[in-house]
Amino acid sequence: FQLPGIDILCERMELTTAKQCQSAVHQYGREGMLSELYGVTDWDYDFRGHKFQGDWQAALGVSIRVHHLTWASMKGSAKRDYPACIGYQSPWYKEYAYVEDHFARINTVMTRGKPVVKLGVIHPIESFWLAHGDTQSSGELKDEMEHNFEKITEWLLYSQNDFDFISESILPSLYKEGKGFTVGEMSYEIILLPPMKTIRSTTLDALESFASRGGKIIFAGEIPFLENALPSDRAKKLASRCITIPFTHTSIMQEVEPEKVISIRQTNGMPANQYLYQLRRDGNHHWVFIANGKKPPHKEVIPPRHIQITIQGEHTPVLYDTLTGNIAEFPCLYQNGNTVIPYLIHGHDSILFRLNPGKTDKVFAAPATPRPVIGRIEWKQPISYTREEDNVYILDLGQWKLNDG
Incomplete structure (x- = not known):
């Protein structure tokens, strides 16, 4: 394959789907x-929804957007698909550049350089196959394994511990x-094994070699x-030389925290x-894109x-405003050899920084007065x-009669 891809319907937050695909993109x-994207999101899906869904997917590697959908014609009985047509049949189509220019700027940047990912997670799918029997005998076990798979993905991503499967x-x-x-194409500093029942000999060969060279497992x-x-008992013997912890959020966070790049x-x-990010190294500088990864409970407020x-x-952050195209150095603080960027983020915001090497003279100071109205x-x-055009009255299910019939 050339470009791995996914299909997200109904504004679902399929983090596992996107992360599996992104992992293949990285490694190949x-x-x-x-x-x-945008399929089955209903007729009232507005620009906020288009941006939110596009943002979290961009943070998980999506750089080529295939829009669902644009009609060739309104003729025929199959035009109840939704969302509204992203084309001239929708009154806002001339304004859609506001959304697409935003993503064009992000994708231009986030396809440069190489991703920075330190953590690799062994995919537990083959253990799931062992439990894939009928619902009566293995339904609860399958639900538990699916739950664990979703949780390890959410725990790591929402805590800004980016990883590859x-x-x-x-x-x-x-x-x-x-x-x-x-x-x-990727090299990982930590390997994490979630709950598993079976493991391949070839995987154990690689893990044993990594452990013998001082790798963290x-x-x-x-x-x-x-x-x-x-x-x-080969995996058990290997585990005796590695770190073994309970499968809990706190235990996992404590072990991966020292290698964390962004917090x-x-x-x-x-x-x-609630935030997802993607970090890339591009020559002697870095790019970081941060997006909201959870739906707001009330998008109006x-x-x-x-x-x-x-x-x-220690970096000099430069803010790239992807909605306006403005570029400006951004003030920050330096603490214990790290760069700290205070930021006021709104509900539908995403953030793109270029991180130049070395310190900036623009040290952050809290504003003395509120922003002017x-x-x-x-x-x-x-x-x-x-x-912009005449109103149209739509007859959804029209009724009529001919003569007196």
Whole structure:
């Protein structure tokens, strides 16, 4: 394949789908990732929805957007598909450049350089196959394994511990001996094994080699008791030389925290567990894109949040405003060799920084006065407007009669 791709319907937050595809993109060194998006999002899906869904997917690697959909014609009985046509049949289509220019700027940047990912997670799919029987005998076990799979993905991503899944089936063809745990174009510093029942011999070969070179391996939860689906204590012996922890959010976070590259917290110090990011190294500088990864409970009323973005190393952040195209150096702080960026983020915001090496002279200082009010709209009063075209009255299910019949 050239460009791995996914299809997201109904505005579902399929983090596992996107992350599996992004992992393949990283390891095979592909130049982009495709997604068909916006299908089945209803007729009132507005620009906020288009931006939100596009943003979180961009943070998880999507760089080629396949829009659902644009009509060739309104003729025929099959035109009840939704969302509204992204074309001239919708009155807002001339304004859609506001959305697409935003993503064009993001995708131009986030296909440059190479992704920075330190953590690899062994994919547990082959253990799931062992439990894939009828619902009566294995339904609860399958639900538990699916739950664990979703949780490890959410725990890591929402805590800004970016990772790649490692497929046991493709590992033999992509694994390379060398610095780190190298899979194709990626090299990982930590390998995490979620609860698993079976593991391949080829995977154990690679893990044992990595452990012998001082690599960090974490067994979280159940240690595989099968090798190639046959009884074996080989994984247990390996685990005795590695880190073994319970499969809990706190235990996993404590082990991966030292290698964390980016941290986003609220001003009270608590983690801001709703943001996704993608970090890329491009020559001697980096790019980081941050997006909201959880749907707001009420999209009409979303209070802004003060957050602190902490990035390993000392950088000069430059803010690229993807909605306007403006570029400006952004003030920050330096603490313990890290760059700290205080930021006021609104509900539908996303953030793109270029991180140049070295410190900036623009040290952050809290504003002495609130931002000035540039205008007020009295929404309870009528306002004037101008139509771009005549109104059309739509007969959804019309009724008629001929003569007196």
